[in-house]
Amino acid sequence: MTTETTTAASAVEPTPDGHLPCAACGVAVAVEDAGERIQVGQSSRYRVSPLDAEPSERGKPYRVTEPGDMTRCPSCADRLALARLLVEAHPGAVRRIGSPAVATERVVAALDGLAALGAPLPDAAKLTGAKLGRLVNRLTLHGGIVQWASHRRGQPSPAAEVTTAPWAHVTDNADLRDDYAGYLSDAIGPRPTPPPDGGPRGCLMCGVAQQTGTWEQVNVRASTLGMKQQGDPRVSGYLCTGCGTAVQDVGSVGPTALSRALLAHLGVAHNPLNPIQVDGVEMWFATGRPPTRTRWAHVALDADTRAVLGIE
Known part of the structure; x- marks a missing residue:
């Protein structure tokens, strides 16, 4: 036209x-x-x-x-x-x-x-x-x-x-x-969009359902996401911009990238000489919960961990 x-x-x-x-x-x-x-x-x-x-x-x-x-x-x-x-x-x-x-x-x-x-x-x-x-x-x-x-x-x-x-x-x-x-x-301004069709409806790591950035596609073993399934099938899905950046910095999807993405979300600066590893945190996809409006809504850090990280 x-x-x-x-x-x-x-x-x-x-x-x-x-x-x-x-x-x-x-x-x-x-x-x-x-x-x-x-x-x-x-x-x-x-x-x-x-x-x-x-x-x-x-x-x-x-x-x-x-x-x-x-x-x-x-x-x-x-x-x-x-x-x-x-x-x-x-x-x-x-x-x-x-x-x-x-x-x-x-x-x-x-x-x-x-x-x-x-x-x-x-x-x-x-x-x-x-x-x-x-x-x-x-x-x-x-x-x-x-x-x-x-x-x-x-x-x-x-x-x-x-x-x-x-x-x-x-x-x-x-x-x-x-x-x-x-x-x-x-x-x-740009409108938030969900992950492309054909995969889970949230970021595999943080669970956010929509974002204004670009979704990054990944294909990993279920065990990489913290899941124990027979045959360890592959899971194809998407990462939000924040989680995708952490994976690119680390080089792979896994606990280290999860900690990096979560800490960046919480405003904790990464120190390569003294990196912090947050234990006991699951990736959203492994929880089986529905996607959320905000990132990491499925994570509840205890008071001691928050105090160590210096966040309220």
Whole structure:
């Protein structure tokens, strides 16, 4: 699916006398109400000349686009003003985007994308520089594509037609919807996910049911997890980021990695010259308990052990 525009008769009409097209949403704007003029540039297309053509005839354009004036309707002009306000308020974000002029162009394209979707515009007082950067990264490309000026650029007379309603030329905004969903997802942050299907529903070591990190797949003997089963079958499952890091540091799944992961979770620093081994702690999978919302919920350290570790 893509973001597309159309020139269907129901979407456009000739520009009325005394009016200019809005460069964003495409509606007609009375000249007396027009603000800044936007000139949609001139382009030429060249024909292929016969080899025996006269030099003066070679490469002459067969169509020339006459530059046309557009403007912005009041609603679209307000978005341009908002874009300029945001660019002025966030110089750090602007430096990452480009010059102030380039940043303004990209920010207003993103805002136009929101308008084409009917989505709410950001609150200038609450929008941080980081959020502005994410908005631009997500919505500028397809927001610029749906602008009426972009749609008309390259036509023989760019200003000859207007839309019958704001954004009436936008027929498929699937890409914009995806962009907006991504922008909202960025604001929320990564969502916790359970281990992939096909294995136990928690981290084999700590038992946590969901995390925002990457699950690491392991395939070990049941005895490695502290289980005694006939034939010592292999167990395929996943480790959370914390437990996976401990296993990588130690080199294998086992009691040493279990102690390392548990102590790191408790905030006890690892000292390679005097490593601490926590005894009597089972891996979650060996307990047969359901997965938990928090890591190591199946472990209850006694008061003496906590005192030795220096934790409350």
